[in-house]
Amino acid sequence: MPHLRMTGRGLWITVLIVPPLAFVALFIVYPIISAFAYAFFDWQGLRRGDFVGLENFHTVLFVEPYRSWTINAFTHNVIVFFALMVLQNGLGFLLAYALWRELPGARFHRIAVFLPVVLSTIIVAYLFKLFLHPLFGVVNISLRGIGLDWLAQPWLGQGSTALWALIAAQAWHMVGFPTLVFLAGMQRIPGEILDAARMETESEWVKISKIVWPLVAPSATIVFTLLFVGAFNWFELPYIMAGLDGSPYGSTDVLGLYFYRTAFGNVSAGQQDFGLGSALAVLIFIFIAAFATVMTLRLRAREIQV
Amino acid sequence: MAREHSEGIVAQLSLRGIRKRFRTTDVLHGIDLEIGDREFVVFVGPSGCGKSTLLRLIAGLDPISEGEFFLNGHRMNDVAPSRRGIAMVFQSYALYPHMDVYENMAFGARLMGLDKAEVESRIAETSRMLRLEPLMQRKPRELSGGQRQRVAIGRALVRKPDVFLLDEPLSNLDAALRSDVRLEIAKLHRDIGGTMIYVTHDQVEAMTLADKIVVMNAGRIEQVGSPRQLYETPANTFVATFIGSPRMTLVDVTRDGDRLGVANGGSVATGALPPGSAFKLGLRPDAVQLQRGQGGEGLTATVVYTEYLGDNAYVYARLADNTLLSARTTPNDLFAPDELVTITVAPGAAHYFSAADGRRLEP
Numbered sequence: 269m270p271h272l273r274m275t276g277r278g279l280w281i282t283v284l285i286v287p288p289l290a291f292v293a294l295f296i297v298y299p300i301i302s303a304f305a306y307a308f309f310d311w312q313g314l315r316r317g318d319f320v321g322l323e324n325f326h327t328v329l330f331v332e333p334y335r336s337w338t339i340n341a342f343t344h345n346v347i348v349f350f351a352l353m354v355l356q357n358g359l360g361f362l363l364a365y366a367l368w369r370e371l372p373g374a375r376f377h378r379i380a381v382f383l384p385v386v387l388s389t390i391i392v393a394y395l396f397k398l399f400l401h402p403l404f405g406v407v408n409i410s411l412r413g414i415g416l417d418w419l420a421q422p423w424l425g426q427g428s429t430a431l432w433a434l435i436a437a438q439a440w441h442m443v444g445f446p447t448l449v450f451l452a453g454m455q456r457i458p459g460e461i462l463d464a465a466r467m468e469t470e471s472e473w474v475k476i477s478k479i480v481w482p483l484v485a486p487s488a489t490i491v492f493t494l495l496f497v498g499a500f501n502w503f504e505l506p507y508i509m510a511g512l513d514g515s516p517y518g519s520t521d522v523l524g525l526y527f528y529r530t531a532f533g534n535v536s537a538g539q540q541d542f543g544l545g546s547a548l549a550v551l552i553f554i555f556i557a558a559f560a561t562v563m564t565l566r567l568r569a570r571e572i573q574v
Numbered sequence: 575m576a577r578e579h580s581e582g583i584v585a586q587l588s589l590r591g592i593r594k595r596f597r598t599t600d601v602l603h604g605i606d607l608e609i610g611d612r613e614f615v616v617f618v619g620p621s622g623c624g625k626s627t628l629l630r631l632i633a634g635l636d637p638i639s640e641g642e643f644f645l646n647g648h649r650m651n652d653v654a655p656s657r658r659g660i661a662m663v664f665q666s667y668a669l670y671p672h673m674d675v676y677e678n679m680a681f682g683a684r685l686m687g688l689d690k691a692e693v694e695s696r697i698a699e700t701s702r703m704l705r706l707e708p709l710m711q712r713k714p715r716e717l718s719g720g721q722r723q724r725v726a727i728g729r730a731l732v733r734k735p736d737v738f739l740l741d742e743p744l745s746n747l748d749a750a751l752r753s754d755v756r757l758e759i760a761k762l763h764r765d766i767g768g769t770m771i772y773v774t775h776d777q778v779e780a781m782t783l784a785d786k787i788v789v790m791n792a793g794r795i796e797q798v799g800s801p802r803q804l805y806e807t808p809a810n811t812f813v814a815t816f817i818g819s820p821r822m823t824l825v826d827v828t829r830d831g832d833r834l835g836v837a838n839g840g841s842v843a844t845g846a847l848p849p850g851s852a853f854k855l856g857l858r859p860d861a862v863q864l865q866r867g868q869g870g871e872g873l874t875a876t877v878v879y880t881e882y883l884g885d886n887a888y889v890y891a892r893l894a895d896n897t898l899l900s901a902r903t904t905p906n907d908l909f910a911p912d913e914l915v916t917i918t919v920a921p922g923a924a925h926y927f928s929a930a931d932g933r934r935l936e937p
Contacts, residue, residue: 460668463635467662468682468733470654478681482672 300553306546313540324547328530334544340518341526348435348522349499355439357491360446361484365476367447368454378451382444389441393508396437400424427519430510434520438505442498446491453487454480482570489567493560500556503528523552584611584646585659585736585769587632591641594627594793601627603793604641609771609786614763617773618780619790619816625773628790629739632771633662645736656685661730662739665746667722669714675701675725676710683732693732700731703765720751727759731766740772744779756782777817781805789813811932814856814925820888820900825873826929827855839894840874845921848935856925859888859902864909865916872916875899877909891915 307324310317328334363381367374384392399406402422411420423433457480465479481488503524506514512534514521528534531545587609594602602624609615617625630636632643634655643650650658661682669678676697683693701707704724714722723743730738743759744752760783763770774780780787781801789796789804789812797809801817808814808822815821827834829851835841844855868874875891878898882905889901889909899917909915926935 458666458668460664460666461670463630463633464662464664464668464670464729466635467633467655467660469685470656471685474685479670485672 303546303549303553306542307550309543311542314542320543324543325551328544328547328551334530337518337521337526338548341514341521341523344431344514344520344522345500345502347431348438348502349496351432351435352439352442352495352499353492355435356443357446357488357495359439360443360491361450361481363443363447364450364454365480367451381447384441385444385448387441389504390508392437392441393505396433396440397424397509400433424509425516427516430516430520434506434509437509438502441505446495449487449491450484453484457483485567485571489564489571492567493564496560496563497556500552523548527552586611586646587737587769587771588644589628589632589641590644592628592631592638592643593640594624594631594636595639601793602631605795607788607795607798609769612767612769614760614770614772614783614785615788616780616784616786617771617788617790618775618777619796621775622792623790624793625775625788625790626741629662629741629771629773632737633660633739634658635662659736660739661733661735661737662741663723663726663730663743665742667714667726667746669722669725669729671714674711674713675706675717675728678714678725679729679732682729686733696732696734697728700728703731703762704728719747720755723747723755727762736769738768738770740770742774743772744774744776759783777819781817787817789816791816807934808856808925809934811854811856811927814927814934818858820859822925823857823859823897823899824927825855825857825893825897825899826852826895828852836873836893836897837895840868840872840916842871842873842917842919843921844919844924846937848926848937850928850935853929853935854927854932856927857899857919858923858925859900861920861923862899862901863918863920864889864891864901864903864907865918866909866913868914868916870916872918875915875917877911877913877915879911880908882908889915891917893917 306316308319308321310320310323328338363377367378367381398404400408400423402408402420402425405423407423408420411417421429423429461483462475462479465475469475501524502522506520506522506525507528510520510525512525512529514525527545527548530548531540531542533540587607589605589607589609592602592605593600605628617628619625627636631638634650634653638651645658645660670681673681679697679700680693683696688696701710704727706721706724706728709717709721709725714725717725723746726743740759744755747755756779759772763783772779772783784801786798787801787804788798791812796816797804797813799807804813804817808817811824815824825836827836829835829847830841832847833841833843834847834855865872873893875893878890878892880890880903881888884905887903887905887908889903891899891901891909893899901917903909926937927933928935
């Protein structure tokens, strides 16, 4: 009875697909569409005012103080992206290579590297806030303990180090993810290909750059794209560690915090503007979508079938 | 390091007491082997006998646990694979999937520090010899199995190594292509004259290609010799049954004067006999003759089935002690299943092995 089977199969597919589709529609598609709509109106608190066309976009991009805030936050996101590209993806690649080559203790380190990834961001953020406490934090106590008093800094309290402290915490938290993706990519490389390379060179660098790196291109596409999206949507960790204002003095402000503040207001400023917030959200969305698409297409082009 | 073949390279390999241990398992139990310059040596043996492991030790891909390996008098144990002057053709070919044919061949040559012109001339020469010229811009996935094979060989040739290692290079090819490539490899060895070590589990490949066959079993060398030596004077029952197809029949016999008897199965005269009263009699398919019916002098047997191969035929018959014997007959003389036959042996055509340890006994 093939017909009946198909019905049963169709039913299964329906049951499995409809709930997540509904979820995505309700919590992702609908907010995106509504943000697009809100961005073109003037808002008085929760009350929608007049249609103002591109006025809100103009304000966040070209009118002070929004203009400076936007540039400041965007610049920080760019820094975060490139810093994490090195600290998270770069380090992840090297860690994956070390794990792949089965150096002593690889089994332990595979777990150790990935463990922080499963921790909640809240836990990691609070932990690092404690670690970086100027007086009682383990970082400064350790530095003083080994006589490097001059290196002990109020890491989160000064503009010159705060963003980098957040980046370091983020890199520690998530480095296991690119590591795992790269490791999976490396494990797909046939052993004889690496043997063939070993017959021709003893340089680890040549093997990494000329053989392994090109062959894990699909993994690179995944982690680069996800890091890009993550870096420009960055919110939880700076929110917990630096607060909604991107303290101190906006030195850790990123687009996520800035958008949230603008749309929903914050304790100190108290003002909220859905119109400007939505305009920001739309700009962030378009930027990420456009850039991620171009990036994915370009990265896909260098992938090859093994 | 590698030298020009035309200038007469020397590549003598000397393996002394080589052992290989993976954690607690011994895979090779002391291999002693001398391989001469320009020899085509084939390591042959059943799966898991350690032949590929031995090849990887020679290549330097796995460390030698014990013993020493010398190449031209230089100890190679701790020399990196890329510095041994050895090139390897892998079973899966192991071409770099992201490089085209040209790049695959150029990669190793450039890493040797050759200048651009030299790399190009070597690739041009090799690709001409292997008929790869139309394929130079293709990626490995765009090549057929036979073409990949040729690229893998080309990649090894471009480096002009002293020694070529080939690990089951034909096993991924279909049967028709296999014999073509086998001929090509034999021709290649004649043309370039390097020392080649070739691993296979296929005794036909071993017999047709080798100057010298190394028969391995369970981490030991059973016998080293030319194909003819191995076929005509196998050192023990393992080699006797491994080399030759269909395989040699081994029958437990007891001596009765100048005749050999099988329990309740008649007796046969085979010519001169080794000393001793009981041993294993080894009979190749062409050493025995079949006569219809029983009653005459010879071993009694029952036909099980007949393989007709066109130019000849093989008859499989069961002896009284349940041994399955294979015999070659002419295609005009086919036997039906369950037919009763009498088996006689041409004088001097039989082999004799010790019943205790399977070693060859000379009459």
